[in-house]
Amino acid sequence: MGHGHTRVDKTCLNCNYVVENRFCPNCGQENIDTRKTFHHLFVHFFEDLTHYENSFWKTIRNLILKPASLTKEYLSGKRMSYLAPVRLYIFISFATFLTISLTPERELEDGPVxxxxxxxxxxxxxxxxxxxxxxxxxxxxxxxxxxxxxxxxxxxxxxxxxxxxxxxxxxxxxxxxxxxxxEIEEKFKESFIHNFPKVLFIYMPIFAFFLWLFHSKKKWYYFDHGIFTLHYFSFLLISYLIVALVKEILYIFGENTIANVLSGIIGFVAFLWTFYYFFPAHHRFYGCSRRKSVLKGVLLFFINGFFISLLLAAFAFYTFINIH
Structure with a gap:
């Protein structure tokens, strides 16, 4: 990781192998002091999550701008240059819902419901x-x-x-x-935001299952569909995160007509891109003809839209009846 002092004792703490340099040649563990400050723990956590700065930004850039390229690279074996799909999803999910929980509400007061x-x-x-x-x-x-x-x-x-x-x-x-x-509105929102990542995580294997149903079982394994799903859901979350952060930056200068218009335009453009993104991603990854890819994509949108709506409705009702 590049942080922490090398231990004077050259015996690896993990496998007892003699370590000549910083890393153990037998198991790969870093031979550094195990007791660290909070700062070192935070840096270590962030580095573990992002797997170094270059690979982190390369992963994010490809995820946003090059539909399906990240999935194809990962499944082709090029894995050290990018964040692992599960780690990527956890990091983006954490950042997105932390941002949502910290940003103030700007909605107008609602009437009776x-x-x-x-x-x-x-x-x-x-x-x-x-x-x-x-x-x-x-x-x-x-x-x-x-x-x-x-x-x-x-x-x-x-x-x-x-x-x-x-x-x-x-x-x-x-x-x-x-x-x-x-109180009901505040508690409902807090509980919903806190548990919404779980809903997405629960639905991902269902999303991958429908992809599996629509494609060749000989050419594609369920694992392949799972990686595609992880990257697609990560893209949806990071798109929302970027829009939320841009809106907050705009509102720093005050809530005025210009900020509201720009915020609306950015949100609309982001919505169009997230809607369009699935189709080139699906076409490039699965290699179907454009006509077949569009047809399958539309059917998958309708099917998944129906089932995720049911899941969200059930989750919303469950959240409501469990308010304390």
Missing amino acids: KVNFDKDEIKIDSITDRSADKPKFVFLDYKSVEHLDSLQNNSTAEDKLPPFVYKIFRKAIHVSEVNTQE
Whole structure:
């Protein structure tokens, strides 16, 4: 790594081999002092994550500007010049969601919220009681925990809610009774941001699975699709990160019309690039004809859009009912 003092003792701490130079010729471990300051720990962590400055910036440049080139290089065996896909994703994910959590909100204050999942099954209305500043979430005809409990306990077996549905309703109503609307919004946002990387990470093998279904099983292994997926999701995250940082820089000079217009243009251009990016990446990596690549790309977009929407909806609802 280039940091830390070389130990006077020439015996490797890892394998007990005699070390003549800085690195052990037997296992490769650096023969340096193991006790370090916080500064050294931080530098060591960052270097491990980025695998030296040149490879880090080369990886980021290729990831953003050369769709699929990073994946092709990695699978061809050229791996020392770039960050490993998993390490790259973890680093970008950490940087992106740290930035999101630290940037201030600039949205206008919202009015009452009304959400309907299904007219016949679940209806959620958010109505602000200005005197108490407490939102009241109404699930069908259930206006409070006590009301729900009373109906559940006094109903016939046929009219009672299934145990799982009853538990979910009770949690959701309880959340609305012990938190103000502002507290619910703040806690929901904090929890959602904190756990959203997990949702993306969970969905990646599903995304890779659909790629596997659409391509030759003899030519491509699931591992290949997994690497493509890691790089594509890393690209999506870093695109969001760049837009967020540019917007923050613009707003340093004040929230005015020019900053808002430039911010909107940058966001729109970034959206177009992230949407377009998948198609040349898919075409260059899998080597399909342009027509086949576009057709498969469109189908994959619709399929993945549907399933990731379901996952996000389930995750959002789970986040809401687990607010404390």
